Amino acid sequence: MTESLKLTVDERDDGLAVVYTDGYINNQGGEEIAATAYRLIDAGHRKLLLNLAETKIVNSIGISILIEIIEKMLEIDGQLSFCCLTPTIAKTFHIMGLAQYAQIHETEEEALAALT
């Protein structure tokens, strides 16, 4: 429960940062991820990877906020990718049409290889 979302950020070389989510991505969780993403963008990062391994449930309001990050990324010629989605969250992303605008990878290695 909100039993709020925990975020861990790993800032790497080459303008790449990985954000690990742990918990439910609802409205508030989406806002927290967006705030973190904008902070990373301001710090010069242009490639973001969201690793959702520890997120077992989302809601469409929270995910809509992630769409705003994708928009922002397209604007600045950056890239947002996702990895480690549960099968249900992957399905949900596809139903929402996210897969057209952001890359979704099974593993973190795969995602990193595609980003760098």
Added chain:
Amino acid sequence: MTESLKLTVDERDDGLAVVYTDGYINNQGGEEIAATAYRLIDAGHRKLLLNLAETKIVNSIGISILIEIIEKMLEIDGQLSFCCLTPTIAKTFHIMGLAQYAQIHETEEEALAALT
């Protein structure tokens, strides 16, 4: 939910092992911890530390099963300690009278220092 308990075991030197719990300790969770403890005892370990940092809720049936591990440990002249309990779980252990028979420490370092 059961969303079952996850256990991670770290077997160290000197017959010491640390068991990390992640999740709800109910009946079934207690049984899993007991099975792991008996396996470690069979492997020669005499000092066990249960680190409950990632356990936010328990029930008294699950904890009763931990009392059986304490009994076993007293029999074989071993020792079972606990660390990293939430304040509520610590209160619950005290109400159950566990604190008389097993050491309860705030941090893992403290617990390890007392065990070795």
Added chain:
Amino acid sequence: MQPVTLTLPMITDMELTASHTAGALGRQIGMASDQIDEIKQAVVEACINAFEHSGAIRREVVVQLDVLGTDDAPEGMRISVRDFGTGFNLDRARNPRGERLVDLKRGHGLRIIEGLMDEIHIESDGGGTTVVMTKLR
């Protein structure tokens, strides 16, 4: 098994209560864990739709969960989420959305439920909305 009934206020995280309950029921009747996750996700969407869109003065939802089939041979689960709001016009809600990224932001809840469950049935009028979702094992 008797139906499970939850009367829940429309407050933060209450959708998770409904979702967790559905999950526990799914495990009880031996559904596969991916199926359970799909049900849990669909229940969240149905609840937040009621929280967000119902316009209800009576700020609660009634969630009912039923096991289909018999206790010995459960066949699936049916979940209904009822609110006491102003209802909505289903045809308008289902209008195709644009394909620009900005259009993707809303209008997902019902499609997610449809995509994740085997069946969805909606009744909506001035007395409120009931979304009934079914998933077979």
Added chain:
Amino acid sequence: MQPVTLTLPMITDMELTASHTAGALGRQIGMASDQIDEIKQAVVEACINAFEHSGAIRREVVVQLDVLGTDDAPEGMRISVRDFGTGFNLDRARNPRGERLVDLKRGHGLRIIEGLMDEIHIESDGGGTTVVMTKLR
């Protein structure tokens, strides 16, 4: 806020549904997180007592959660857990237990509830048991 009512089957993890609901309600009314954890733990114990001891043929509990005070100035939470079992003799249940380790194994549920909540009140007869627990902010 309207009372929250949960009618839950006595199956694995259903005590967590009740507990999570109490947690969400506690957050909603701004209780401290340690207080919320204590309520959640007490609710688990009340539910598993009903699951384990009620001897009920009707395998469900009715959990009701009420916010005390007003919506603007909530004063705490009252939770009742009702089963439809055979009831029990409170005085016998409260008999002091031995102090040997082996005696520690059972007889904890009610004492945990008493220790964690501000007030506990039990009504029990041949029609079942209701445990009413209160915690003030």
